[in-house]
Amino acid sequence: MQISQATRNDDDAIWRTIEPAIRAGETYPLPRDLTREGGLAYWWTPGHEVFMAEEGGDILGTYYLRANTGGGGAHVANCGYMTSPEARGRGVARAMCLHSLDRARARGFRAMQFNFVISTNEAAVHLWQSCGFEIVGRLPGAFSHPSKGYVDALVMYRMI
Incomplete structure (x- = not known):
């Protein structure tokens, strides 16, 4: 499996x-009727660095990396x-998580936070x-499944 930086030429695969x-x-807090344009605009929000995992020409997954917030939390x-x-079930998410931790560290980030799992x-x-993240907060009933x-x-x- 290869993980590399994506470009806008990868929009169809993304x-x-x-x-x-x-x-x-069920797993991501975006509107279920989001259009292709809206979904790609979200994925490519300014400040997002986008990556793709692929194997043998098949796209297995994608992720973005960004600062969680600005200023003192940047x-x-x-x-x-x-x-x-x-x-799913082939280790793609784990590989992307580990890749993102390495990339975040290389960019000078000191920690990583997932806001809404x-x-x-x-x-x-x-x-x-299993990748070292701890649950540090719970938002009761915050997601409508x-x-x-x-x-x-x-x-x-987690710290990185």
């Missing part, structure tokens, strides 16, 4: 990767990750914990 998670509405990174449905996304919670109703969102954090 959209094919992120659209299923957006439409499902030393804390934030990322968003999405794995294509066909690639959906508590019912148990695979992601377990994965992030399409089938489970209002569920908690977690704030996860």
